[in-house]
Amino acid sequence: MAGSTATLDGAAAAAVTPRRRNNYARRYWWFVVPCGVVVLGTIIFPWIFTIYMSMHDFKLGGEREWVGHANYVKLVTDERFLYSILRTLYFTALSVVIPMVLGLLAALAFARKFPMRGLARTIFILPMMATPVAVALVWTMMFHPQLGVLNWLLQQVGLPPSMWVYAPDTVIPTLVMVEVWHWTPLVMLILLGGLASLPIDPYEAAKIDGATPFQSFWHITLPLLAPFLVVALIIRTIDALKAFDTIYVITQGGPGTASETINIFLYLQAFAYYNLGYASAVVVVFFSIIIMLAMVLLWTRARVKASG
Template sequence: MPGGATALPGGAATAAAAPRRRNYARRYGWFIVPAGIVVLAVILFPWAFTLFMSAHEWKIGGGHHFVGLDNYRKLFTDERFLSSIARTLYFTALAVILPMVFGVAAALVFARNFPLRGLARTIFILPMMATPVAVALVWTMMFHPQLGVLNWILTQFGIPPSMWIYDAATVIPTLVMVEVWHWTPLVMLIVLGGLASLPIDPYEAAKIDGANAWQSFRHITWPLLLPFIVVALIIRTIDALKAFDTIYVITQGGPGTSSETINIFLYLQGFAYYNMGYASAVVVVFFLLIVSLAALLLWTRNRVKDAA
């Protein structure tokens, strides 16, 4: 199987294969038509329509008129939007780095053979399979300042109780904790897939040459694993930027606006205040941010590849 978001299926076709390819396209094109229609309707149409709406003042029930780039101009002077960008980047940085560190460590553990490995691995990935709303609810109950089990645990270690999601200073780190719990398993699985594909020969050669465990990790495992780690990094970055369900269920952007990320801001503009035109402009800017960060990481990946 290909590496999902990573390796694009299909390789470079050679010049000699070109006529055959064109022939193929005619014959196999029909297989793609139904999916193509769906993609057109639910993915491309929304895109085109979003661009169109972003140039309009468009309120539900309030009609609409063309305003050109006004929505974008307003967006970049909107204090609330700008701080939501900063918050999103803060959240993303933490929600990428921590799962990466824990995920790689976990993959190194799960790559070894031990009794009950299958069961342990399944329990480990349960958080990412569970319904986000359901687990967000349980976390909310655990964060209760007076009755929550987390504060009880803290007091057992002699640490003063925390306000968790009810304090502007701790709300983002707290939400990051939930995100780490939720998505570290995905990083682990991708890296584990990489570890499973490592060849055995270099290790044997290294052993004969007298390399110790650290040396063979540093000079064989790490370079071979790096492409997989970068893939996990890209996917995690995209997902952290897009995080919505748990943040919305747990805090709805609060207290005040102190956990209002771009995605929450977007939701409120669109479906709480019904500013559809303004929200569409947010979508465009948000998408460009995601794509440029993903492109930056892809570029890093290619450089890593060239270096290897």
């Protein structure tokens, strides 16, 4: 490969190695430029403009006024915002741990061969492909305290009815249930891909040594699967932090503010109260939280890779 490019570019360029490599790469720029322009306009411009906006007091239809870091000072003292952070962390912790456990179990199950495995797997991933608004509506109907099918089910197994999303103390666990239902399949798929890539030799050796299935799972599967577990953990954490559609459709942050996560708070500030400057500051803080968590998780991933 190096030989053919060298002849194409000529001997002169070959004398200056770094530059030659540069020219070689540069020939592919035009493949990226059109897409780059779109990314610049729809993704990078909003990032920069948001930071600029976050330093203004700007209500839609009103005057725009430079206020420096005043929006951020206001955020730090805004109890409603601080509580939304706590709620987001609570929601995220549950929406990460439960899908990780269930997703691992499901991946282990689907890694085995059994009749109708393809069909079962397809059904299992349907929730994550379905339109979130549509499934959120069905869940809302199931949560109805008097007529909902879930309370009827509880009654059948002898449990007291629940208020589901209609009471402050049950609303977040209930929303977590929907999130778990929705996104466990993605965790399962990532881990299933990991399981498919594992070598079989260690298992055979373990079998000869008389290891129980649980021992080979604990000492072979889990360590080998660690990098995939971390990837799934990163993706799940970020997605749980960002969760919006189902929460918004089912509760809109209510009852009161009992399920108001950062994302819902942000939406209300921006598009219900039109405090666009203040909302921009929320975006910056929210984004920083996400990036920080992502960095911690990526660092974990690097460590897992190094030890593996």
